[in-house]
Amino acid sequence: MKIALFGATGRVGQAFLRLAGTNEQLDIYALIRSSNDKLGLPKKRIVIGNARCREDVKEVMKDAEIVISCLGTDGNDTLSAAMTHILAIMQEQHIKRLITIGTAGILNSRCEPGKYRFETNESKRKLTRAAKEHAKVYDMLRDSSLDWTMICPTYLPDGEAAGEYRAERNxxxxxxxxxxxxxxxxxxxxxxxxxxxxxxxxGLAY
Structure with a gap:
């Protein structure tokens, strides 16, 4: 199974590669900005490029069956710009499955129904720019016909997997x-x- 991976050099992307890289049934191809020997992928499975460039995105997605995005907001609109390309190419190539990493800020508020957490006091973050960028991507996914999943962890410190956590829809x-x-x-x-x-x-948390 060929997987196109975006955000492979980020913290979650690298941790995912350490797990999935041992599965011989998965052929993971990654789009990265510059050479990185620490990823553990054969050079033939690495595309050097930029997620904002449609042709680079298309190259890593060729013949993929699943797309995984661990892209961050990068201080600008890179996330939504990349997702615009990803969704268009998925439609062109008839790829149905997408898994992406979001943020807990765009989960539903428990105390104020109809709002995102980042719009209420449930979120402790004062800056909302990143959450708004993730919300833009969420809107794209809702409007698509894809089999998508958006994983939204709360505060995300470094650390190994403990294997015991809670997951809840929306x-x-x-x-x-x-x-x-x-x-x-x-x-x-x-x-x-x-x-x-x-x-x-x-939503993911302990």
Whole structure:
């Protein structure tokens, strides 16, 4: 199974590769900005380019069956710009499955129905730019006909997978404070194999 991976050099992307890279049934191809020998991928599976460039995105997605995005907001609109290309190419190439990493800020608010968490006091972050960028991507996914999953971890410190965490559809698990990069990557890998959360956001926390 060929997978096109975006954001492979980020924290979740690298942790995901350490897990999925041992699965011989998965052929993972990654789009990265510059050479990186630490990814553990054969050079033939690495495309050097930019997620904002449609041709680079198209090259790594050629013949892919699943697309995974661990892209961050990068301080600008790179995330939504890349997702615009990804969704268009998925439609052209008849790729149905997409898993992407979001943020807990765009989960539904428990205390103010109809609002995102970042729009309420549930979110402790004062800056909302990144959450708004993720919300833009969420709107794109809702309007698509894809089998998508948007994984939304709360505060994300470095750390290995403990294997015990809570996942809940469209809201953050009650009193959830954090989840490590390792467990977020472990959930991503599990969702890749099972497809348990197609068509929804997933709140992740301990």
């Amino acid at each position: 809201v953050l698990p009650a009193e959830g404070k954090k989840i490590t990069v390792g467990d977020t990557a472990a959930f991503l890998y599990h969702e890749l194999l099972t497809g348990d959360y197609i068509g929804c956001r997933v």
